[in-house]
Amino acid sequence: AQSVTQPDIHITVSEGASLELRCNYSYGATPYLFWYVQSPGQGLQLLLKYFSGDTLVQGIKGFEAEFKRSQSSFNLRKPSVHWSDAAEYFCAVGPNYGGSQGNLIFGKGTKLSVKP
Amino acid sequence: DGGITQSPKYLFRKEGQNVTLSCEQNLNHDAMYWYRQDPGQGLRLIYYSQIVNDFQKGDIAEGYSVSREKKESFPLTVTSAQKNPTAFYLCASSSENRYSGANVLTFGAGSRLTVL
Numbered sequence: 001a002q003s004v005t006q007p008d009i010h011i012t013v014s015e016g017a018s019l020e021l022r023c024n025y026s027y028g029a030t031p032y033l034f035w036y037v038q039s040p041g042q043g044l045q046l047l048l049k050y051f052s053g054d055t056l057v058q059g060i061k062g063f064e065a066e067f068k069r070s071q072s073s074f075n076l077r078k079p080s081v082h083w084s085d086a087a088e089y090f091c092a093v094g095p096n097y098g099g100s101q102g103n104l105i106f107g108k109g110t111k112l113s114v115k116p
Numbered sequence: 117d118g119g120i121t122q123s124p125k126y127l128f129r130k131e132g133q134n135v136t137l138s139c140e141q142n143l144n145h146d147a148m149y150w151y152r153q154d155p156g157q158g159l160r161l162i163y164y165s166q167i168v169n170d171f172q173k174g175d176i177a178e179g180y181s182v183s184r185e186k187k188e189s190f191p192l193t194v195t196s197a198q199k200n201p202t203a204f205y206l207c208a209s210s211s212e213n214r215y216s217g218a219n220v221l222t223f224g225a226g227s228r229l230t231v232l
Contacts, residue, residue: 009156034220043120043206043223044159090158104221108158 002027004093006107013081014115021076021110023091031093033074035065038088038109047089050074061085086114118143120224122207127229129194129201137192137227139207146211148190149221152176153204162205165190194229202231 005024013019025031032051036044048059055067065076074091088111094104120141129135141148147166151159161174165184179198184190190209194201205228208221 036221036223041226041228043122043225044208044221045223046220049220104161106159108156 002093002105004091004105004107006089006091006110008110009108010111010113012113012115015083016080019076019078019081019085019112021089021091021112023074023076023107025072025074025091025093025105027072027093029095030069031095033065033067034092034094034104035059035063035074035076036090036092037061038090040087044090047076081112081114083114083116086112088112120207120209120222122205122224122227124227125225127227129229129231131231132196134193134195135201135229137194137205137207137229139190139192139224140188141190141207141209141222141224142188143209143211143222144187145209145222146187147209148184149208149210150174150180150182150190150192151206151208153206153226159206162192201229204228 003026007022034049035047037047038044047063048057050057050067058064063078067074088109090109091107092104123138149164150162153159160176162180163171163174163182165171168184168187171182171184181193204226206226207224210221
């Protein structure tokens with residue numbers, strides 16, 4: 001079955017510390033991969049995406065993610081967290097053929113808290 | 117600025133009432149989507165539409181209905197048949213292109229429905 005797993009429900013880091021949010025997926029073929037961020041009571045904003053090519057992708061707000069096919073993972077990283085990064089983060093996977101985004105599968109999210 | 121407008125932001129409903137959530141986009145996107153978000157559950161797809169006058173059920177369509185009479189608009193009706201309608205509802209759109217693979221979702225700010 002196709003699925004996305006974000007093992008950490010809630011993570012707390014100190015401001016200035018590094019961050020890694022985990023995402024593992026189960027999919028029948030190489031998928032398209034996404035990370036979205038959601039502030040409380042708001043919609044989701046795209047942080048970055050992987051379609052093909054370089055497996056290390058850069059996104060907005062200083063985030064990056066690495067696609068590791070052998071581990072079926074797409075972990076999100078940031079070298080130094082800012083207080084404004086406190087939010088909920090969602091990993092998502094979708095088909096890499098000409099299909100509808102209706103097939104996008106979201107993880108359950110990881111809530112990030114930042115300590116001053 | 118182009119984007120997606122959802123209204124109302126907050127909505128209260130008595131049991132047994134139907135309510136309609138509005139979603140309007142000026143991005144000239146072909147595809148539109150409705151997701152339901154519950155705490156700790158991620159996003160679940162309710163309905164999606166790739167073109168005007170056509171739409172498909174998602175994973176949790178029971179108790180919901182949609183219409184797509186105009187490209188810009190994709191309203192969602194939560195009917196009295198939906199047994200647990202209290203949730204955060206997110207509308208999204210994408211520039212669907214069947215031949216170029218997956219595209220990026222743009223989200224609205226959401227509508228929070230509470231059943232009294």
